[in-house]
Amino acid sequence: MPRVTFVPEGKTVEVPAGTSILDAADAAGVELPHNCGGVCACTTCHVWIEQGLESLSEIGDREDERLNEAAGLGPTSRLGCQAEVGTADVVVRVPHNRIAS
Numbered sequence: 001m002p003r004v005t006f007v008p009e010g011k012t013v014e015v016p017a018g019t020s021i022l023d024a025a026d027a028a029g030v031e032l033p034h035n036c037g038g039v040c041a042c043t044t045c046h047v048w049i050e051q052g053l054e055s056l057s058e059i060g061d062r063e064d065e066r067l068n069e070a071a072g073l074g075p076t077s078r079l080g081c082q083a084e085v086g087t088a089d090v091v092v093r094v095p096h097n098r099i100a101s
């Protein structure tokens, strides 16, 4: 199973392919805000993917639209509730220094 590592927490969890980054964070005991409950209606689950970006599920139109509102948007930004792990290992940076929206 692919391993998902969260930084700066330094916690790693193995999850089945198809698991969202948000669910992986939960399994790893990493706090990833998700104010809308994971329905792509906020940006609080925004993360930066430091490794394995290409292995994640493709970004959808709704996620793409929503991401544009995220503070600290970068080229490897994804919404944790929408991005699903594929077969490769992933490293995820959780931006804790943002203002939750």
Ligand code: FES
Residues within 6 Å of the ligand: 033, 034, 035, 036, 037, 038, 039, 040, 041, 042, 043, 044, 045, 046, 066, 079, 080, 081, 082
């Ligand atoms: S939890 Fe709201 S968009 Fe992911």
